[in-house]
Amino acid sequence: MIKIVYITKRGKQISEQIKKVLDYFYYENKVENIKDFKINGDEKGFIFIMATGIVLRKFLDKIKNDKFKDPFVIVCNEKKELIPLLSNHLGRGNYFSKLIANHINGRVIFTTATDVNGKIGIDELSKILFLETPKRKDILKINKKILEEDINLIVPKHWKIKNLNGYKISYHDKYDVIVDNKIKLKPLRICVGIGARKNIERYKVFWAIKKGLFLRSIPIWRVDAFATVEDKKDERGILETINKFKKPLFIFKKEEINEVYKKINLEKSEFVYKNIGVYGVSEPASILAVKKLTDKNYENIELLLKKFKKDGVTVAISTEQ
Numbered sequence: 169m170i171k172i173v174y175i176t177k178r179g180k181q182i183s184e185q186i187k188k189v190l191d192y193f194y195y196e197n198k199v200e201n202i203k204d205f206k207i208n209g210d211e212k213g214f215i216f217i218m219a220t221g222i223v224l225r226k227f228l229d230k231i232k233n234d235k236f237k238d239p240f241v242i243v244c245n246e247k248k249e250l251i252p253l254l255s256n257h258l259g260r261g262n263y264f265s266k267l268i269a270n271h272i273n274g275r276v277i278f279t280t281a282t283d284v285n286g287k288i289g290i291d292e293l294s295k296i297l298f299l300e301t302p303k304r305k306d307i308l309k310i311n312k313k314i315l316e317e318d319i320n321l322i323v324p325k326h327w328k329i330k331n332l333n334g335y336k337i338s339y340h341d342k343y344d345v346i347v348d349n350k351i352k353l354k355p356l357r358i359c360v361g362i363g364a365r366k367n368i369e370r371y372k373v374f375w376a377i378k379k380g381l382f383l384r385s386i387p388i389w390r391v392d393a394f395a396t397v398e399d400k401k402d403e404r405g406i407l408e409t410i411n412k413f414k415k416p417l418f419i420f421k422k423e424e425i426n427e428v429y430k431k432i433n434l435e436k437s438e439f440v441y442k443n444i445g446v447y448g449v450s451e452p453a454s455i456l457a458v459k460k461l462t463d464k465n466y467e468n469i470e471l472l473l474k475k476f477k478k479d480g481v482t483v484a485i486s487t488e489q
Contacts, residue, residue, distance in 0.1 A: 320348060358485065395456060
């Protein structure tokens with residue numbers, strides 16, 4: 169949950185604009201007046217439409233705890249200038265600031281050295297490329313070094329990366345990312361679950377997947393696998409689309425799909441259950457695909473994009489944590 173907090177009438181107007189952006193990108197959010205605002209402790213981030221001083225004095229000490237786990241904090245003034253204040257990289261404060269600014273005709277004011285100098289720190293790199301989180305000592309070392317020189321970055325050869333500010337990119341046959349010739353970061357597995365009505369057209373599956381990946385800024389080359397339920401194993405629209413993407417497609421049994429609903433609190437559809445015997449397809453299928461590739465427990469798998477519907481197709485995206 170992302171909370172958007174305002175004080176003034178103008179602040180409320182900007183809050184509603186921000187909410188529309190987050191709604192479009194399927195990020196759970198809520199607008200609150202400062203009088204009603206409470207910190208629950210499970211928020212993904214906070215966007216305060218008010219003076220920085222109010223946030224620093226009144227709320228920041230109640231939010232900050234650990235650089236690696238803190239939710240992001242963004243302050244926005246009434247000129248739509250957004251300042252990422254806390255957890256800019258690992259918490260994705262920078263990402264949300266830029267996303268919002270681009271859609272409300274706003275501007276981002278950066279304060280961290282790497283961002284001000286147009287460089288991508290290793291901690292932010294890990295979020296952009298969906299990598300495991302770097303160690304604290306490596307973040308400090310690389311982010312200091314990158315201000316003075318470009319750093320070697322070695323990525324898998326099928327990754328279509330050409331330019332990243334602050335890095336000299338080369339490729340290898342391994343499925344690891346190497347930073348500065350010695351820091352190895354494991355790419356997190358990303359899987360897309362697909363559900364669709366019977367006899368769905370291929371182009372509808374294709375564009376639903378593309379839209380889902382767009383919503384989470386994931387290029388197709390970064391996807392490791394697709395997944396669906398056994399009832400869809402012969403669905404031509406799905407099979408032909410996945411074949412075009414040249415990615416593996418995992419087929420899961422109904423019993424496996426329903427087992428996920430016993431372990432995780434996912435939205436259930438009685439309509440889908442009456443038709444094919446499961447409460448949903450895309451969300452549990454994406455989770456099972458990640459589990460299959462990583463053998464991670466359910467609590468270590470994150471649903472990046474909840475069920476997204478488009479033209480008779482449902483798409484969900486999961487990754488390991």
